[in-house]
Amino acid sequence: MINKNNWKLYKNFLDYRQRVDQICKGSIKAEMAHLRHVLDWADESPFRHADKIRQTLPEFLLLGNYSPTYIKKNLATARLFFTWLADNQPGYRNIKQGWVRTIKVKRLSDIPRERESVTYEEIIAIAGAPAISIMERRIRAAAVFLYLSGMRISAFVSLPLKAVDIGNRKVFQYPSMGVRTKNGKYGITYLWDIPELLKVVQEWDNEVRPQLSPEGFWFTPLLPENGDLDRNCITIGEHRENLARRNLKEWLERVGLPYHSPHKFRHGHIHYGLQNAKDIADFKAVSQNAMHSSMEITDQFYSNQSDSEIKNRIDDISKSLSNNKNGRDSIESKIIELARLININHSGSIYPITIEEMKGGEDA
Numbered sequence: 001m002i003n004k005n006n007w008k009l010y011k012n013f014l015d016y017r018q019r020v021d022q023i024c025k026g027s028i029k030a031e032m033a034h035l036r037h038v039l040d041w042a043d044e045s046p047f048r049h050a051d052k053i054r055q056t057l058p059e060f061l062l063l064g065n066y067s068p069t070y071i072k073k074n075l076a077t078a079r080l081f082f083t084w085l086a087d088n089q090p091g092y093r094n095i096k097q098g099w100v101r102t103i104k105v106k107r108l109s110d111i112p113r114e115r116e117s118v119t120y121e122e123i124i125a126i127a128g129a130p131a132i133s134i135m136e137r138r139i140r141a142a143a144v145f146l147y148l149s150g151m152r153i154s155a156f157v158s159l160p161l162k163a164v165d166i167g168n169r170k171v172f173q174y175p176s177m178g179v180r181t182k183n184g185k186y187g188i189t190y191l192w193d194i195p196e197l198l199k200v201v202q203e204w205d206n207e208v209r210p211q212l213s214p215e216g217f218w219f220t221p222l223l224p225e226n227g228d229l230d231r232n233c234i235t236i237g238e239h240r241e242n243l244a245r246r247n248l249k250e251w252l253e254r255v256g257l258p259y260h261s262p263h264k265f266r267h268g269h270i271h272y273g274l275q276n277a278k279d280i281a282d283f284k285a286v287s288q289n290a291m292h293s294s295m296e297i298t299d300q301f302y303s304n305q306s307d308s309e310i311k312n313r314i315d316d317i318s319k320s321l322s323n324n325k326n327g328r329d330s331i332e333s334k335i336i337e338l339a340r341l342i343n344i345n346h347s348g349s350i351y352p353i354t355i356e357e358m359k360g361g362e363d364a
Contacts, residue, residue: 002039006047009089010035013081016088024183026154034077037061047085048092051099058105071105079103115302117267118260123147127200129255134227136254139247141204142219146262148191148201150269150290153262154180157240162214166205169193173291178215187291192272219244266290270302 014032017023023031041060045053057078061071079100086095118126123144131140146156149171158180163172169191175184191198208220211231219240221230245262252259260268273286287298 001044003042003044003046006039006042009047009085010039010081012089013084016084022184026182030073031077031080034074035081037064037074038078038081047082048094050082051095057103062105075103075105115267116260116264117271118147118265119268120272122258122260123265123268124196125257126252127197129257131251134229135222135247136251137204137207138220138222139244139251141201142244143248143265144197144200145191145218146265147268147272148194148197149189150266151189152182152266153241153244155182156262157217157219157244158236159218160215161209161212161218164205164218166191166198166202169198181291185291187288189289189291192269267302270298274298274302 013035014028017031018028037060038057041057042050042053050057058071058075061074066074082095082100082103083097085092086097086100126140126143129140131137142156145151146153148169149156151159151171151173155173158178159171159173160177160179163174163177163179165171171189171191173179173181173185173187173189175181175186181187191201205218208216208218208229211229212220213234215234216231217233217236221233221236222228223230241262248262249259270286270290273289274283277283277286283298284295287295290298292298
């Protein structure tokens with residue numbers, strides 16, 4: 001049975017995270033799920049004596065059928081929670097940082113897998129798929145817009161017309177305009193210059209913009225009685241993104257195309273940029289356009305290449321070595337780029353390592 005006081009502390013922590021740290025609702029939901037495991041682990045034992053509980057929290061989680069990534073996120077939330085207890089709650093000063101740092105596991109490795117994303121070929125097929133009704137035209141344009149912009153679905157469905165400038169390929173992700181960005185970030189996002197895709201979003205923009213006020217939504221609500229545009233709607237519900245997911249799944253099934261969740265279109269946007277990046281400046285531009293707080297995040301989650309991409313680059317380097325034995329500078333630049341893309345640099349830096357560092361002596 002869960003300790004009653006532990007439950008109160010759990011609720012107080014989540015309230016603190018929302019009010020003081022001002023994290024987004026998605027993060028609150030994730031931390032809520034993580035801390036339910038902490039409550040189950042502690043059971044009737046008060047958190048004040050958490051360091052005395054045997055088995056440990058890492059041992060408890062390892063008994064569950066959870067992925068290494070999920071376990072690591074759970075433990076990170078637990079460390080944050082117990083640090084908050086020690087710093088903010090009277091009677092919990094006995095919780096020492098030395099113990100908090102032990103809430104971890106030895107290195108865990110997931111089975112290697114490719115990160116799902118919408119490919120360029122898939123988005124071209126989506127752009128060319130039939131869309132007859134207003135609802136179908138809306139969701140097709142939405143899918144293409146998500147790929148072109150890399151926006152998160154919560155931000156996209158709250159996007160007013162005044163924040164969209166298709167002609168200049170510019171989107172203003174401004175919370176002051178009502179855009180629901182992650183953690184209230186401000187940013188300007190630029191659309192990829194892909195004519196076949198821009199044509200689809202421009203057609204939808206041309207259809208809705210003359211009928212709506214600037215405060216109207218680009219992903220325009222429809223009237224339930226006849227499916228026409230709701231020209232007077234300037235507010236949307238909290239769960240608007242769920243409608244977009246449902247519409248997308250149903251339409252893709254009707255046109256015979258594989259379903260990807262809206263976030264996989266964001267993955268596709270970033271992968272398209274990284275695949276075509278020529279140097280670190282390009283990499284940084286892709287990262288900033290995705291509104292990542294640092295290039296390290298982009299590198300950590302998106303720079304891993306698929307097996308086929310790695311093979312193609314290896315083959316390209318091999319051909320270059322065979323055909324251009326005297327073109328050392330060109331070959332070295334390709335090796336450096338490949339090293340960055342497949343994370344040879346274990347230091348965590350996204351910057352390329354030097355040829356000398358890669359050689360590393362006779363045994364390297």
